[in-house]
């Protein structure tokens with residue numbers, strides 16, 4: 001967090017200019033630069049309004065929504081969310097909507113930045129293999145959602161047809177060091193979360209608002225590891241945050257940060273020192289913060305099961321020098337067990353998960369179990385976290401006795417143990433996995449990260465469970 005001195009002047013200036021925007025002169029002609037998420041086009045440097053040509057192509061394509069799970073996305077520009085469009089107040093936008101000839105259904109576009117019937121939808125109905133053109137004047141500054149509005153509207157949006165258009169105020173926004181594009185969406189599939197293969201859209205679940213996936217930027221993990229947002233200590237970061245829905249509102253939060261400034265609902269109202277901001281379905285917010293310390297900061301929808309169980313989790317990796325005054329890091333750790341045992345049981349689940357037909361399939365399915373249940377503690381590379389979570393990669397404990405290892409995953413574990421000569425004294429919860437899931441995840445672990453291989457069967461697990 002950081003103070004806001006120097007901001008007030010800019011804001012007053014922008015507000016004062018609003019009334020003359022509609023009458024501003026337009027000169028010249030330009031082609032808009034569009035970007036794929038999480039990139040944002042560069043700020044607009046020109047000091048005048050212009051005629052701006054925007055060309056957006058709809059593509060229907062199969063992509064990954066989660067590891068091993070595919071979905072037929074309908075996209076603006078090939079990505080979910082669609083290409084980021086950046087214009088300036090007063091611009092006259094000539095909008096070209098193209099529907100690729102390989103697509104199966106017609107589409108159109110409703111931009112919330114448009115003043116006019118349907119936000120453009122009534123002028124842009126475009127069958128496959130066609131292009132439509134309409135134009136509009138950007139009268140109001142702000143960050144706006146655009147989406148497809150072809151019937152059944154809910155289905156087009158549920159398939160990923162949404163994105164953001166930023167209408168910069170005259171004079172632009174104050175400069176920042178980094179700008180990123182993050183947009184949430186909820187998805188509804190025939191199978192449950194993690195069920196592999198190509199998953200068709202489920203109208204029944206969409207009607208019940210019973211989402212299988214809630215994600216940032218179109219898929220589980222799109223903003224983690226290699227896709228994580230980047231920043232350096234001391235930089236000011238601005239996130240353009242949208243929510244395509246179709247159903248759920250987002251309680252947008254960055255773990256370990258406080259938003260210095262939020263442009264509430266992406267309008268003129270500024271709020272400061274905000275922990276969580278609401279981003280409605282079909283709405284947006286602009287949030288800004290200075291990153292003061294290094295580390296990984298986790299972006300979530302704070303409706304928290306969506307984050308840890310349905311995919312609404314991203315990362316910002318901040319590099320640079322520590323500041324032990326702002327944040328000390330762990331100074332001490334001891335066991336505190338006022339109620340005695342601390343092994344928590346989670347409700348049983350996974351009973352009707354699909355069964356692996358071969359050892360290889362078991363490993364593949366185990367990867368999904370690992371990524372949904374173990375990765376938060378033992379990490380994607382199995383290395384664990386020093387001092388807290390032991391490694392499951394090249395762990396002598398794990399390799400030592402398979403029954404003992406099965407017991408750990410079945411029942412959880414607390415109290416001291418030694419892995420590769422390092423002692424741990426922490427708590428692993430019982431995760432309530434089925435025999436099949438325990439067998440799959442351990443087979444995956446044993447065949448990953450240089451571990452020696454092997455196969456654990458559901459029968460072996462069932463035997464241990466009886467004990």
Ligand SMILES: [Cu+2]
Pocket residue numbers: 074106107108148149150156161
């Ligand atoms: Cu559509």
